[in-house]
Amino acid sequence: MASVLRHSAKFTSGISSSLAACARNGTACAFPCHAFRHRNSSTSSKIRVDLDSSTGVAVMTLQGPPVNSMCMDFLTDFAISMEKLELDKNCRGLILTSAVPKVFSAGLDIMEMYGKGPEHATVFWRAVQEMWFKLYSSNMVTIAAVNGSSPAGGCLLALSSDYRIMADNPRYVIGLNEAQVGIVAPFWLKDNMVQTLGHRQTEKSLQLAQLYSAPDALKIGLVDKLVPEEKVLSTATETMAKWFSIPDHSRQITKSMMRKQTIDKFLSNRETDINNFANFVTKDSIQKSLGTYLAKLKKKKA
């Protein structure tokens, strides 16, 4: 990753250090507390991270036009950013959002799965797994501020967060549409969706490759809240304050207890999942489906 964490913190008064201490200790902290902030920024080509040490909130902005598709560079930047934030004692919460108009993320970059050999598929899938694992198992409070369409891998980011806020725009869609692309959602993502929606709804959603409009996503519980687009980020920040009112240690233990079974199953089957993916995605029939889907995406424009 070309990014460097730039420490641009401005220590303007003793108030800021007591707020930072509040963030570190995981004690409740009235916010928004705009005064005297410390900010750390890190930018790579695909992802920007702004950590406000005074509040303990990092905002990760996806900035890979045209559609924030998850190519290898994106996945690498994501993993490195997550590692840095996880180790940063000043960071308690993470908001994910997009700088690309109308799109949160189009999911996995289909070009990374099309016309590539098994070696590439193996490396790529490990990176995809890592993105999900890092977010799903994060100690931070994670909130997806979904300010655009969020199919497939985009929905993965939302599902693996603790809370999902979406822009109230019926033209924005979210869901796991893998089957439509001719591929299959991996078991760990299916398990993640079952936890969110329940078994029956997940089965229908996955088999029918369903993409839900924002209002429908709210109805089935795929997102937690809809707000006007311009309020998505501010609502995420307000929501974070509520989650921060719970002591970190008890919230974290609770989170890991709720997610342990899925994580254990993932870790025990990780290598098999990679092999399955590499075998599956390089099959002629699957390559044909991906090619047809890609052509359809391109044709849409013509």
Ligand SMILES: CCCCC/C=C\C/C=C\C=C\CC(=O)SCCNC(=O)CCNC(=O)[C@H](O)C(C)(C)COP(=O)(O)OP(=O)(O)OC[C@H]1O[C@@H](n2cnc3c(N)ncnc32)[C@H](O)[C@@H]1OP(=O)(O)O
């Ligand atoms: C049995 C063993 C099983 C093991 C597991 C096996 C398999 C699991 C495998 C995979 C899991 C995959 C999950 C995925 O994420 S697959 C990706 C699915 N994504 C999609 O279907 C989204 C497709 N995109 C869209 O619907 C629209 O682009 C979107 C609504 C996001 C935005 O629409 P908009 O009109 O703004 O933009 P477009 O004109 O459509 O796109 C612009 C540009 O970008 C290209 N593009 C779009 N999405 C992707 C993508 N995901 N990857 C690569 N490229 C993408 C699009 O083609 C346009 O390109 P160009 O015409 O400008 O060249």
